[in-house]
Amino acid sequence: MGGSSVARQAVVGIDAGTTAVKAVVLAPDGEQLGWSRAPLTAVHQGDRVEQDMEGVWSAVCDTVRAALRQAGGDIDVTAVGVTGQGDGAWLVDAGGLPCGPAAIWMDGTAAARVDQWERDGRGALVRDITGSSLFPGALPVLLEQLEQDHPARLERAAHHLNCKDWIRFRLTGEIATDASEASRTYVDVATGAYSDALIDGLGHQRFRHLLAPVRPPWSTAGTVGVEAAAATGLAPGVPVATGLVDAAAGGLGLGSLRPGDAYLIVGTTAFTATVREGKGRSRPEAAITLATGLGPHVLECLAPMAGAPNLDWVTRVTGLDGSSWAEVEQLARAAGPGAGGVVYLPYGSPHGERAPFVDRTASAAWVGMSIRTTAGQLVRAVYEGIAFTVRECLGEADSVGERVLRIAGGSASSDLLCQILADVVGRPVERSTAPELGARGAAALAMVSGGTVADLDAALLGLSRPVDVFLPDPTARALAGRQALTFAAARDALRSVWPSLRELRASTEAVSSPSSSPESAPDADGTESL
Template sequence: MQSRTRIILGVDAGTTSVKTVAFDLDGRIASVSRSSVHVHRADDGSAEADMAAIWNAATSTIAAVVDEIGDAEIVALGVTGQGDGAWLVEADGRPAAPAALWLDGRAHARLDDWLDDGRAAAVHAATGSPLFAGALPILLDELLSADPALRDRIATQLNCKDWLRFKLTGRRATDPSEASRTYLDTATGAYSDELFVALGHECIRDHLPEVLDPQSIAGTVEPRVAAALGLPEGLPVVVGMVDTAAAGVGLGVLDDGRGYAILGTTGLVGINHASRAEVRSDSSIVLATGRGAQVLESMAPMTGTPNLDWVRATLGLGDEDWVVVEKQAVAVPPGSGGVLYLPYGAPSGERAPFFAPDASASWLGMSVTTTAAQLLRSVYEGLAFSLRESTEALGIEGPLLVCGGGSESDLLCAILADVTARDIVRQDEPEVGARGVAMIAMAAVALADDLRDAAQHLRPSTTTFRPDPLRVALYEEAYTLFITTRDALRPHWPGLRQLREHAGSAASSGSPIH
């Protein structure tokens, strides 16, 4: 009798969607299900999500995948998801409030105070990462200030993937990569007593979950949940990692000195170090990986694929398929006719490899002979220049593995190879974060000798984009101009931001403009 196909489930709960992916033990995707989730935004800067809705999205995708794979044997489940924010849970397991997400801006004004009085420095000293408005310590202060009664409702802080794992197993826990963005000392791997004291947050200590090895089994799916979703009773659920770190695992980037990039809504460039002592920048994000003293140092520039979505719509190509749009950019020779694009189109400015909340996008070098296709290609090149700056800041050498929606563009990968003068290696299969936690699960249930062995089993094929020496030389000149002109404009960004705000106020007032 033929044996049943063994399956590992990877759940990836992102900011706008939740996905469940079924992998067989050779790394092939057997089934995928996605469900959108809504981000609730308000004029006060809040960005929230309904935690129950995220759980419902996860259960619907798990059930859909289970139904599609039929009689396959599900042997383990891993969960990853978005990081940061405040995901507060009551003692009875209900959400204490809507989840405040990583992009919540309510604490921006408070951030200035923390920068002035040393509390931000205390966070950086313990965690190794700069503070921002969506990080738990400062966001929690903001939430409790607005709703003091919330303090009495909080039993546990659980990040997104930890919330879903809790709902699956009943276990309240986290891993070092998530805890690194709260109160963890990333040099020691333990919560920092000094940080609790420096922030006056001693009372928060008891509300933080225990920190477990990412490759350990947090528990098994509760019987009532298993019955509802069609999962086998006793199915082990591993601890897992935050999505950016899980993506590195999914790419097989496990060794010290290895780097990778995520080309998504925002960019991310990361490199593994043997210890925090090797971290190169004060502006990078540092995550403990749970693999000994190893840390992942990363930069997350805001210069992501929304720049491409914007130029596509602005040039009147919004109804065209991306394949058609990209053909126009491919037809333009490298250098875009001398046009440079500064890809700082995010309303919140830039955060890596430099911090500039007033940063804005610009086209430079245009004339009346500039074509729409040249403008289009220049945006691809501007994104590549920005990513090169981050890879150099982190000291990444050798081939760069890439994933994310932007990596599906052959043009962007080819330009990135020429701009960085290195091989760009793209994974041929999607769902890298889910694949990463599936690898972790495979190792945890001893279906692989260790995590490296699991990565070998589940890693898909890749495509390599190699740099062309002639284009490398041209882009070297363009990159120098990109940095020089960008830095010359930086002092004027606050004024440009102010002008934009004044222009917006004038337009909304309805006053005639002469």
């Protein structure tokens, strides 16, 4: 008998983080048909952290083409979804060309400007209208900093596009953003629209023309153009969804859609988020509030600057970087809960900390060591230090209640970390077995955009996968309650010396630059931006 096979419908999800681009090809039932990953490089020069925008687009083209090749030729791609790192300044000129490298969310050049805004009241204005705290990688302060440091870029700039918006622009030629990205610029989180009161209050009318139109995340922002089709292997005319920032897309991939749902993504940051109804409540000073474009729902987030990079760093300084992660974690398991009385403060970012408190002089430290302290105890203390920071973030946001905590990100692959989190947070931890949750969240929006499903609930149901569950150990949970008090006391005792330590570090770095910049491990996949 003769005949030809019918092409199988599929969607493509793209997730461009700080350290890698991932692309997945998914069937409507969630089966992964193709996958690819390409590394990204950030250039660190002092406090400046930048990425080549054309390099990001090139990596997207490579990963999409490779994922489609793996999926085979008998598929019909009905839509594309994109997510990526947030914040930073991704500026293009009137012809759509980059005005220079993107100053990404990790950039710390505007730190002194943030301090000035806090003193003169502009920081309070930003928090009141956007629901979010300021940090140096946020667009409003970065624009002022770039105007000072690179005035030619600002004079040339016609549009600001966040990472995923830049990728979607290269796919479609259309300028757009969504409420989650715009929330970190000049948007009133209560309305989801740009706030003239904020723009005027900051004296930023001169930047107003840079802001992209805000569209619903599931809406079609454009279709794949001829040049983009040739570069990626996608067919011309395929619809591309507007999308969400990676922090929100990862939550969708985890199925966190309803008020009260809480999740954690452990990548370059240890990002915690809770879905809430609207803006009508008091929020912690360090909180980030993202409008989602999904009805009245907002995401209340706290995002410590350094998550998984602490784990990579501790293996280097203990001489365990030649060991496998299984061997490293076996040492940490053997150390047992409490790490032999050693406490680790995981404030390892050279740019300070932004959650659960804001202090740009914050520094990491081990406290409680003796000559009997082992490498395994030092490693265990780092795992526990990350967990105690998550506990504080969730407590500040009143996030978990009696619900589970869903977890994703590259470091969520660690059973040890998941169990320590369950013990320290005191709630069941659910880890999805589905890969690439950010890209899956983007794909869910693409399914709605392309008409594959009727609504987002149907898309998430189709993409859902089983979960691994980690239950709190009663003994370890009781110990964690006492440890939490010691953790907080140790931090509070050291805060007074952080400024002088930072001054000392700056003076020594002037004559001896670091040999490497922080990277995350075992894999930096996950929410790197917020």
